[in-house]
Amino acid sequence: xxxxxxxxxxxxxxxxxxxxxxxxxxxxxxxxxxxxxxxxxxxxxxxxxxxxxxxxxxxxxxxxxxxxxxxxxxxxxxxxxxxxxxxxxxxxxxxxxxxxxxxxxxxxxxxxxxxxxxxxxxxxxxxxxxxxxxxxxxxxxxxxxxxxxxxxxxxxxxxxxxxxxxxxxxxxxxxxxxxxxxxxxxxxxxxxxxxxxxxxxxxxxxxxxxxxxxxxxxxxxxxxxxxxxxxxxxxxxxxxxxxxxxxxxxxxxxxxxxxxxxxxxxxxxxxxxxxxxxxxxxxxxxxxxxxxxxxxxxxxxxxxxxxxxxxxxxxxxxxxxxxxxxxxxxxxxxxxxxxxxxxxxxxxxxxxxxxxxxxxxxxxxxx
Numbered sequence: 001x002x003x004x005x006x007x008x009x010x011x012x013x014x015x016x017x018x019x020x021x022x023x024x025x026x027x028x029x030x031x032x033x034x035x036x037x038x039x040x041x042x043x044x045x046x047x048x049x050x051x052x053x054x055x056x057x058x059x060x061x062x063x064x065x066x067x068x069x070x071x072x073x074x075x076x077x078x079x080x081x082x083x084x085x086x087x088x089x090x091x092x093x094x095x096x097x098x099x100x101x102x103x104x105x106x107x108x109x110x111x112x113x114x115x116x117x118x119x120x121x122x123x124x125x126x127x128x129x130x131x132x133x134x135x136x137x138x139x140x141x142x143x144x145x146x147x148x149x150x151x152x153x154x155x156x157x158x159x160x161x162x163x164x165x166x167x168x169x170x171x172x173x174x175x176x177x178x179x180x181x182x183x184x185x186x187x188x189x190x191x192x193x194x195x196x197x198x199x200x201x202x203x204x205x206x207x208x209x210x211x212x213x214x215x216x217x218x219x220x221x222x223x224x225x226x227x228x229x230x231x232x233x234x235x236x237x238x239x240x241x242x243x244x245x246x247x248x249x250x251x252x253x254x255x256x257x258x259x260x261x262x263x264x265x266x267x268x269x270x271x272x273x274x275x276x277x278x279x280x281x282x283x284x285x286x287x288x289x290x291x292x293x294x295x296x297x298x299x300x301x302x303x304x305x306x307x308x309x310x311x312x313x314x315x316x317x318x319x320x321x322x323x324x325x326x327x328x329x330x331x332x333x334x335x336x337x338x339x340x341x342x343x344x345x346x347x348x349x350x351x352x353x354x355x356x357x358x359x360x361x362x363x364x365x366x367x
Contacts, residue, residue, distance in 0.1 A: 033265070034277040036285040037325030040304055040366060044331055050359065053331040058363030063107055063115055064097070065357045070107065075118035078105050081353035083130035083174075083244065083292065084340030087139060087155045094155045095351050096121055096139050097340055097358055098129050104141070106155050107358070113349060124151040124161030130244070132175040140164075142172035144188055147224060150175075168195060168202045168222040170229045174244030174292065178253070186242035190259055193230040194242060195219070204229070205237040214271040239264070244341075246293035246305060256290030258310050263290055263320075277326060286328050287318045292339060296347035296365045304366060308338045308352065317341065317352060330361060 041055035052060045064070050064077040077097075084097035091111040098104045108117040121139065123131075128151070129144040139155040142148065150167040154160075173188030183197040194205045196216055203216035220232050230236060240259025247253050253266040254276060265276035279285040291310030306329065309316040315335035316328045332338065332354055340353035343365075350361040 032275055032278040032281040034263070034320055034324045034326050035282050037321075037323075037327060039325075039327030039329060040319055040321050041329060041364075044328060047333065050357075051332055051334070052359060052361070053333070054361060054363070055329065058361055060359050060361050062357045063095070063351075063360050064105075064118070066355065070115065070118040072115060073118045075105070075120075077118070077358075078103050080355045081358050082339045082355075084351065084353060084358070085131065085133050085139075085342040086344060086351065087133040087137060088345060089137075089156070092116070093345055095342070095358070096131060096133075096155050097353060098131060098141075100129065100339075100355065102127055102129065104128055104131070104153075106157065109344070113344070113360075113362075119157045121153055121155055121157060122161055123153045124163060125149065128153075130172060130174065132177065132244075135177055135181040140175055140183070142175050142185070144172055146171050148172055150185075166200050166202065166222060167197055168219060168229050169224045170195075173242045176245050176247055178247035179249035182250070184245050184247060184253060186239070186245060186255060187230055188241055188243070189230065190240055191230060191238040192240075192242050193236050194239060194245070194255060195229070202229070204233055206233055206235045207237045208235050212272050212274065214266050214268075214273050243290065243310065244292035244294075246295055248295060248305075254293045254305060256293050256307055258289050258291055261288045261290065263287075263293070263307065277320065286314070286316060286326060288314070289337065291337070292341045294341045294343065296343045296350075296367050306341060306350070308341045310337045310339070315354065317350075 044053040050060045066079045078099040080100035081097045082100040087094045092109045095107045104121040106121050110116050123141040127143045127145045128141045131141045134140050139153045141151040141153050147169045150164045152162045171188045173186040176184050185195045187193045196203045202219040202222040206217045240257045243256045245255045255264045263277040266273045289310040290307050292308045305320040307318050315332040315338050317330040319329040320326045335354040338352050
């Protein structure tokens with residue numbers, strides 16, 4: 001394989017090579033494709049018994065509360081629940097949650113949604129602050145520290161974790177896999193990069209000045225022994241604190257950036273990037289600190305993209321529709337922010353965490 005590959009090389013069989021490109025991600029405000037508008041589920045109702053404001057037809061329950069035993073178990077849930085996600089587990093699923101203070105725990109669910117157990121997850125890391133489900137049923141852990149590693153952990157608590165140095169050393173902002181099993185990682189820095197793993201090789205998104213075409217280039221030294229990974233390629237794209245990305249199969253990637261309040265969209269077929277949402281270009285709108293993005297049906301091109309509001313903004317989950325409108329879907333008044341956004345395998349149960357608890361929201365999600 002040549003030094004540079006197309007962004008979607010993993011999806012099309014690693015066919016191509018050429019010069020790299022991505023629109024500069026932290027410059028003047030471009031037009032926003034997404035505009036504030038009516039939500040797909042209607043207006044938010046007054047707070048329910050758990051303090052959540054939801055549209056009609058949706059209900060919530062607390063499945064774990066920080067510092068307390070998980071109901072029906074003897075396991076005490078960790079403090080400051082943060083990033084998390086869902087892993088398939090036979091006919092049920094596991095929700096893994098990371099503590100903002102370090103460490104991780106797991107909730108086990110039956111096929112009917114009953115919590116059947118809870119346990120600690122051995123991450124192998126001293127700073128395991130985020131992660132994502134792996135295609136084979138594992139859990140990939142990322143360290144949000146300078147020079148941080150990635151680790152492959154067992155969400156079932158059986159196998160020992162394994163460090164993955166080939167995935168690079170940098171401060172991770174988010175992790176996800178696309179529909180072809182390609183790993184996408186972001187870097188939580190004011191000039192952070194976006195990286196992909198292909199054939200056990202680390203690539204970065206790159207862009208000659210002024211271009212909107214997307215390519216990737218191999219990172220010369222993933223270990224960052226002498227130079228940080230984001231400083232090794234002169235034409236690497238710079239994002240302002242990118243968070244957890246979402247992938248609609250292998251068709252589109254969405255990258256939220258907290259530093260400039262934007263969501264960036266990459267259409268992989270055309271290898272082109274644009275500003276998907278920018279509240280400064282809409283005259284104001286929700287979602288001023290976008291942190292995590294997720295689709296209800298995992299990697300499918302679902303009807304709505306859901307995005308959490310991180311610390312410093314409103315404690316909301318917003319929905320972006322296929323008609324390019326954005327509106328709050330969930331709000332937790334008084335909370336500093338939300339994280340840990342993901343969905344049960346059928347797309348009808350949402351999980352999200354505040355610093356005090358992990359919530360499950362059920363209802364008539366589209367898709």
